[in-house]
Amino acid sequence: MEQYHPAHDIKMEISNELEGKCVILGVTGSVAIYRSLDVARGLIRRGASVHVVMSRSASNMVSPQMFYWATGEEPIVDITGRTEHITLARKCDAMIIAPATLSTMSKILNGTAEGGVALTAISLMGYKKPLLLVPAMHLNMYQTIQAQKIVKGLIELGINVLEPVKIGNALKMPSPNDIVRWATAKILRGNDLAGYKLLVTAGATREYIDAVRFISNPGSGRMGIEIAAEAAARGAQVSLITGHTEVEIPAFITTVKSVETTEEMATIIRKQTSREKYDALIAAASPVDFRPESKVSEKLPSGSELIIHLKPTSKTVSSFAKRPRLQVIFVAEVGLTEEELVRKAREKIEKYGADLAIANDISKPGIGFAAQYNQVIIVKPDGEWKAVPKTRKEIVARLILDEVRDLLAR
Secondary structure, three states, X not given: OOOOOHHHHHOOOOOOOOOOOEEEEEEOOOHHHHHHHHHHHHHHHOOOEEEEEEOHHHHHHOOHHHHHHHHOOOOEOOOOOOOHHHHHHHHOOEEEEEEEOHHHHHHHHHOOOOOHHHHHHHHHHHOOOXXXXXXXXXXXXXXXXXXXXXXXXXXXXXXXXXXXXXXXXXXXXXXXXXXXXXXXXXXXXXXXOOOOEEEEEEXXXXXXXXXXXXXXXXXXXXXXXXXXXXXXXXXXXXXEEEOEOOOOOOOOOOEEEEOOOHHHHHHHHHHHHXXXXXXXXXXXXXXXXXXXXXXXXXXXXXXOOOOOOEEEOOOHHHOOOOOOOEEEEEEEEOOOOHHHHHHHHHHHHHHHOOOEEEEEEOOOOOOOOOOOEEEEEEEOOOOOEEEEEEEEHHHHHHHHHHHHHHHHOO
């Protein structure tokens, strides 16, 4: 009978994505170690069981008791004759080392099975299971020829490396949420989108009436950002174009362009698709369909009647210069049945020549605009469709990209 621990109370608090998955969390001696506790808890909140292996220097910085509190599992600091490294490597599905010091990365690259973290990592590689590294060190050290050769060598071995974030003249380990988001996609899908180039749009545009007032919609950008994050984590080369967003963009999405108006978004899409050949355009943004016929440069006085003449804006979903191999559109409707949503999606597919439509009824509470959840129907041109029940948008993003992957592989 499993002994109760308070960590069990948070299991699957966020989602059940990693239910049944066992993850080893390697922790080495870096000042970024404090973030590892939140990484462990984030994995558990998505359903994983987490076993911690600590280096001796890491255990001197943060007590192993803290990791027992975080996970409900006794951390391993020293490998004994009970061959804990083999047991964990056989039992678990993946290993994340966060933070990963240069010394530890060098040991893994060169096969120096010294210390519990490196020894467990090398054992895991022997079982052909995914190893994920999150480097943490000073900027000057990370920029050295030696460090870059080590990182390159690890990647060539098939090891996943999440680059640190440069802020000013310092390197920071990515946020625990970014690490967990990236790791979840890697554990569940690996690098199945490697080699593909995707253009993703996200967020709402704004069309100004005067200097301070504008027309917009409640779009937060979450759906498009989750698609971009999922795709980047799965190895795709992602370009993200955003309007107004209310969601933090993960640091591992490295190519981001921000716009304000619908015309600006259409222009950027044209420019990007004239320069690059994309495998897919995933138009998840919520651009405004109408704009004032003219904009007043100053602030209009309040308290008086105002009549605004509206004109249609450009359709961003068809603003590409060179058509990508796949075009994915989103269809937001209000108060329709499932059958009616499918019909609307098929009409939009035909109208825009799209390859996939993601339809949802935004009038349903708790989904769609500005929500963490969505409930969609994925519709293909041949009429085949798949209903995705209400779930977190990061899971919806994963299922959409599964369809994109399968279509691109044909």
